[in-house]
Amino acid sequence: MTPDKNVIAAELERSRARTALLTDAVDDDDLVQQHSPLMSPLVWDLAHVGNQEELWLVRDVGGREPVRQDIDHLYDAFKHARRDRPALPLLDPAEARRYIAQVRDKALDVLDRVRLDERPLVAGGFAFGMIVQHEQQHDETMLATHQLRAGEPVLTAAPPPPGDRRVRGEALIPGGPFTMGTDTDPWALDNERPAHVVDLPAFLIDVAPVTNAGYAAFIDAGGYDDPRWWSAKGWAHRQEAGLTAPLHWFPDGGAWLYRRFGRVSPLIPDEPVVHVCFHEAEAYAKWAGKRLPTEAEWEKAARWDPETGRSRRYPWGDDPPGPQHANLGQRHLAPAPVGAYPAGASPLGVHQLIGDVWEWTSTDWHGYPGFRVFPYAEYSEVFFGGDYKVLRGGSFGTDAAACRGTFRNWDHPVRRQIFSGFRCVRELA
Structure with missing residues (x-):
């Protein structure tokens, strides 16, 4: 369904409200500070979302005169690495806020x-949807920066709903073909296209992401000290980085504590584990006698309807996510316990495929057969073939506008500052 202009305007404003929440929560000193070399100062993200909006909506779609062409180079993500951005002559917080408002x-x-049928860039409101998704993606990045910052807590949210301990075990995904990707979603990005048929053998997939309790068992069993479970690259990284537990976990006697957005508390056992890198996820899966899913396996589990044989937009159907379906949009500041969203389960009984934690897959980042760049190569194509693994499903910090059953994310296999977790699969015996 193509959004109308009122819906598009509302999505733009909703995204901007979230940006304001994340940047107004701290003072100007916090905004200009770099909280980790992996992340930009929050003030860079603030002005960057405005600069992208100016480039695409004001100048390209609108054909208007530039607002601040002189700052384009400062907010070009390809010209300056994140670690170098604090040294740039960036707009200060007040200037950045005036700029993005203008x-x-x-x-x-x-x-x-504009007419939304006059050329491909605006068909179905695509350019506006691209900017909504871009801002929401940076909002999630800023949320990750908040997780890395030191100091008193500044963000609050209601706790997620309770889980259901009956949600456990594996689900059988029958073998056969299914349609992967999309040709019809009006705001789908180029790497989600084109739709194509993939034929998979049957497999078993965990009905829920791996939990803190499950991951703690791996640690207790000496998983970080046994190279049998790690790939050569993974073991080398584990040793070099000194990994002993997920990021933000701290030992406390015989238990673990977790620091989340400035607050320290005991681990919640049935909450999906978060802030693990690909190598950690892969090692756990091997220790458990399983493996990580391929991207195609993940998408079939998330979208394929065995009754109709077609691929849905989401596990629960084609309707957009509601609060009963998934933990999205920073509504809660944590993954929800396993089983918290029964209405969001797939037809085959797989839970929490959307929201909570990004899920690592074993697939390298590449384009689908027949991939075509649209509207610019720097969004997807320039990253193909690099040292990246695909993640799927979104996290509690991902907005619904930037998450669907076809949405694809990617990152380096060593990254842990993102809201990443995983689930496992195995072949039938």
């Missing part, structure tokens, strides 16, 4: 005047 006024005027 750009937004112009973008909304463009939206009011």
Whole structure:
């Protein structure tokens, strides 16, 4: 279903409200500080989302004069590594807020005047949807920066709903073909296209992500000290980085504590484990006698409907996510315990495929057969073939606008600052 202009405007404003929440929560000193060399200062992200909006909506779609062409190079993510951005002559917080407000006024005027059928870039509101998703992606990045910052807590949210201990074990995904990717979702990005048929053998998949309790068992069994469970690259990284537990875990006697957004508390056993890298996920899976799913296996478990044989937009159907379906959009500041969203399960009984934690897959980052760049190579294509693994499903920090059954994320296999977890699969005996 193609969004109308009122829906598009509302999505733009909803994204901006989240950006404001994340940046207004701290003072100017916090905004300009770099909280980790892996992350930009929050003030860079703030102005960057405005600069992308200016480039695509004001200048390209609208054909308007530039607002601040002089700052384009400062907010080009390909020209400056994150670790180098604090040294740039960035807009200060007040200037950044004025700039993004000015750009937004112009973008909304463009939206009011443009025809959404006049060229491919705006068909179905695509360019506007691309900017909504871009801002929401940076909001999730800023949320990860908040997790890395030191100091008193500044973010609050209600706790997620309780889980259901009956949700455990594996689900059988029958063998056969299914349609992967999409040709019809109006806001799907180029790497989600085109739709294509993939034929898979039957497999078993965990009905829920691996939990803190499950992962702690791996640690207690000496999983970090036994190279049998690790790939050569993974073991080398484990040794070099000194990994002994997920990021933000701290030993406390015979138990583990977890620091989340400035608050320290005991681990919640049935909460999906988060802040593990690909190598840690892969080692756990081998220790458990399983493996990580391929991207195609993950998507079939998430989208394939055995009754109709078609692929849904989400595990529960084609309707957009509601609060009963998935933990998305920073509504809670933690993954929900396993079984918290029965309404969001797939037809074959697989839970929490959308939201909670990004799930590592074993697939390298590449384009689908027939991939075509649209509208620019720097979103997807320039990363193909690099040292990246695909993640699926979104996290509690991912917005619904930037998450669906076809949405694809990717990152280096050593990254742990992202809200990443995993689940396992195994072949039938």
